[in-house]
Amino acid sequence: TYVIAEPCVDLLDKACIEECPVDCIYEGGRMMYIHPDECVDCGACEPVCPVEAIYYEDDVPDQWTAYTKANVDFFDEL
Numbered sequence: 001t002y003v004i005a006e007p008c009v010d011l012l013d014k015a016c017i018e019e020c021p022v023d024c025i026y027e028g029g030r031m032m033y034i035h036p037d038e039c040v041d042c043g044a045c046e047p048v049c050p051v052e053a054i055y056y057e058d059d060v061p062d063q064w065t066a067y068t069k070a071n072v073d074f075f076d077e078l
């Protein structure tokens with residue numbers, strides 16, 4: 001799955017939403033989140049993010065790995 005990390009916080013550009021073929025990117029509070037079970041790993045969202053907030057789960061920079069769990073937890077708490 002793909003993960004949205006810190007650069008999205010308080011920005012919420014939402015360019016990614018337009019690209020996602022399965023509509024699995026959701027707005028939640030201060031950032032956008034990708035539903036880990038709905039994402040089909042197409043990668044379409046990653047290049048359109050103006051702040052490079054989106055990463056494949058194995059490629060999330062070390063300082064933002066907590067966001068991988070945050071994207072999961074967001075949907076668990078709904």
Ligand code: SF4
Binds near residue numbers: 019021044
């Ligand atoms: Fe949607 Fe594809 Fe991005 Fe997953 S990788 S969130 S399916 S656009």
